[in-house]
Amino acid sequence: MLLTLLSPSILLKQTSSTKLCAANSDSPKSLVVASGHDAYSNVSPPLLPPELIEAIIDEVGSHGDTRTLRSCSLVASTFVFRAQSHIFKTVDLDKEQPRKRNHERFHRLLASNPRLGMHVRNIRIGDDAEDEYGERGGGRFDMGGGKSWITQSKTIRHTLGSLPRLQSFSLTFNSEWTNWETDIPSSTRQALERVFSLNTLRAVSLEFVTAFPANLLKSLLANLSFVGLSCVEIGSGNSLRLPEQIHASPKSLYLRGTSPDTIQVVTQALTASSSASTLKKLAITPTFESGFGNAIAQLMQEAGPDIEEFEWLPSIHFCSSVGSIDISVIQRLQSLKFVVSFRRTHAHGPFPEAIRLLSQLYQAQRADTSRPDHLERITIECHCLRTMDAKTLKAEWHAIDKVLGRPGVFKALKELKIELPTSTSSTELIHGFMLAFQDALPMTQEKGVMISVKSKTVVDERFLADGFGTL
Template sequence: MSSIALPPELIETIVDEIGLLHDRGTLKACSLVSLAFAFPAQRHLFRAVDLDNHIPRKKAYQRFHRLLVAKPHLGAYVRELRLGDDSEDDFGSGKSWIVQAKTLPRTLGLLPRLEAFTLTFNAEQTNWKAIPAETRSALGHLFRLPSLQAVSLEFIKAFPPQLLLSLTRLKHLSLSCVETDMSTPLATYIHTRWESNLQSLFLRGTSPPTVEMIGQALASSPPHSLRRLAITPTFEHGFSDAVSDLIKTGGSCLTAFEWLPSIHFSSSAGSIDLGLLPQLRLLRFVVSFRKTYAQGPFPEVVRLLSQLVAPQTVNSTANIVESVTIDVHCVRNVDGNKLQTEWKPIDKVLTKPAFRRLKEVKVRLSTSTSSSADRHKFTLAFQDILPRLQAKGVLLSVTNYHEVEDAKALLDGLEGL
């Protein structure tokens, strides 16, 4: 019997539907049917390559490199790449395989259509100058790809200021424990105009000079494009002031603000003033119920929320905040009456007239810092801890969330903002 040939358009439609389901098993099976199925299936299989999710990561990278060299057409399918170092426990020597990988420049050169790139060194910060010149050049070329929209960098020191400022042309930028090279004074770059298109910016443990440079780039490129700002503060002198200046000079169009302090230490927002942001619609906070917090988990959150009802706000009678998300950590020995007392300040501030557009309050319980039993007890008690908001008709919800999955969503698009 002669075989029936399906039209290429139909094959692509079938494979695309499977791709939407993220069914990698079926996609792999499709890639073995015929060449007509192989190429559409490969386009989905290699769209996102996460080499930070395999241990040892060095071996995962080596396999990927060999595959790219053997079949270079696959590189055109890769839209997202995540590179991560092995931890000291994984590789023992304490040396970075990323720094030592002589083939990495060629690998990066085989990815012409990359849209999102994550580079994570281990907890010991890697000096940018310790990376081989050829690899630094390849990274610089990657950062200039017209297709690139999002970059995430972790644990890097002495990062070149010019390269940092050039990254503000992207839509999404995430910096975690990144320190810029300050051998040249910041004033050298202040009067230069930088083309900034940033829509989403995440700063975690980032040095004040790094924040100041990004703020200068945003300020020199009106109209302002930044819509989402997520902050995990440091204890370095000047950090809050640097963030405050960034908000004043480049954050006038912010619609989402996230205050995500460490769950182990109490942090102050310092001079940061949300009252300067009249377009805020979405707010997200991290709180911890660790016993070390003598004043409870909410003083800083309440202070930030109160700025949106204070007289100095742009509109002292109302803001346009629609959604507030509170990520809760370290729930212990849940007691309903005690919970209601602890949450009363939140219930009080969010029911003030200025929050009349508030539609929902979402509480998310971390699965990594609280037991399932305590989370279950909290969920049962939750229906009584925000009585004013409940009476006002605000939609209240409590769910569980996983930090690993949440971290991967930090560079998601901002549709609807």
């Protein structure tokens, strides 16, 4: 009740007869709330405790209300530090174009006020995309002929050096790929490696990097809780060795378009870790490279006995196969997620690989009735919906219903979530799907599984891995 009465939105709407001012400009310990008539009287005005001010600002910060936070920072000196700690907690330089200009603005801000870097916990840095001509090339019609602004920047190393308390770091190069050893200046590489060695760092996401040093990747896997690799190729070169301080082996690992050689290095790093922590979540977007399935199968066999969440996230544009991957080796699986596409180019329908993975669990449970059954949640993310009536939709989903609804298996299953991203299906198709989906899975419903169908807004289609908060 007190927080409601003293919320910043109310404090900022005080009339001219009431003003907020610092009791002592040299001390952030208290705030004077004085009326226009009594501000300079001999009567001591009441004080707002600093703990209450912090609680109010933290409440606004928890809702991500940046506009109000900025207003709070202008109210009084006692508001500034706490408000800025929320405003600058997450800095996304990969969100708006041109990204090079966004970085330059942020760099100038840090140069003028270095203490702001102490507030930054999460940062995401991205290259300008190939089609953003005029920023990366020589002329207006240079469609991607220019080089990465990140590799050419003279200031990015200073920006990174001003962020000593980072917890998560995301770095995305453009789709032309960037060679770690030859394309990135040594000073920038050293700045990146200093970020990787921060004791506060817990999560790293990398995209479109070749010749990434194997020992550097192993150090990240040994020290971080989350690692996301999208199109990252391992090189033979060595990099600056990081301190042998083991925080935790990764609890969450996302591999998208990653080569078999890179996956083998990941497996070696995970199995060699002396940390008591183990891999809990594994998300895979497969490639068509020979040996990919075998590399993932080996990773799951050797480094994933305690995996609780598994996500199979293939491209929605191409058919893919799980190959030799067998999720039945995961004994403690609690959550399972599939991405499926209803594109007409998928001749065998959207579900062959999802059914194949589910059948692996089904067969394992049938073969060993004493096998633990922990699977509680299944999520199916559906893309590129097609128009169909309820009867046709029910027929298409019958294979899923048949696997999940069989008696004696999937007894721990409590929830089945159907997600419909708005980025790949129109509002009309999503609405029609929701209407037609009623009673599409009768056998699964009969087992008491809660089925939900919801639309999902995807605001950023560039590489964005779970675990990065608002990044």
